[in-house]
Amino acid sequence: MANRWVRPEVYPLFFAVGAAIGICGFSMARHMCINPEVRVNKQGRAAGVLENFSEGEKYTEHLLRKFSRNRSPEIMPGINGFFTDPSRN
Structure with a gap:
């Protein structure tokens, strides 16, 4: 079956x-x-909107974002450069 x-x-x-x-x-x-904006417990929800910029910055700037910030948005930049760079012809 x-x-x-x-x-x-x-x-x-x-x-x-x-x-x-x-x-x-x-x-x-x-x-x-x-996530600093998600509050599951009752005390956190009662606090309302917090101006907690440092915690939000820490959450947003995670390791993957820091790693990829100064890189080109290509999957295989070496192969792309090989086929598209006019100075190689």
């Missing part, structure tokens, strides 16, 4: 859906636990 439902052609779909669910779960957990 399981042979009829789980075929080898479906494994990439399972992987893609699993990866998407994992990314969504990571994002949700990050926002729930670290």
Whole structure:
């Protein structure tokens, strides 16, 4: 019976859906636990709007953003430069 439902052609779909669910779960957990604008407990919600710029800056400027800030927005800059740089011709 399981042979009829789980075929080898479906494994990439399972992987893609699993990866998407994992990314969504990571994002949700990050926002729930670290985001300074999200308050889950009653005391935090009672505080209202806080002018907490340093905590917001720390949340926004995470390691991936710092790493990619001064890099070109290309996936493979070496290959792109090889095929598009006119001085190489």
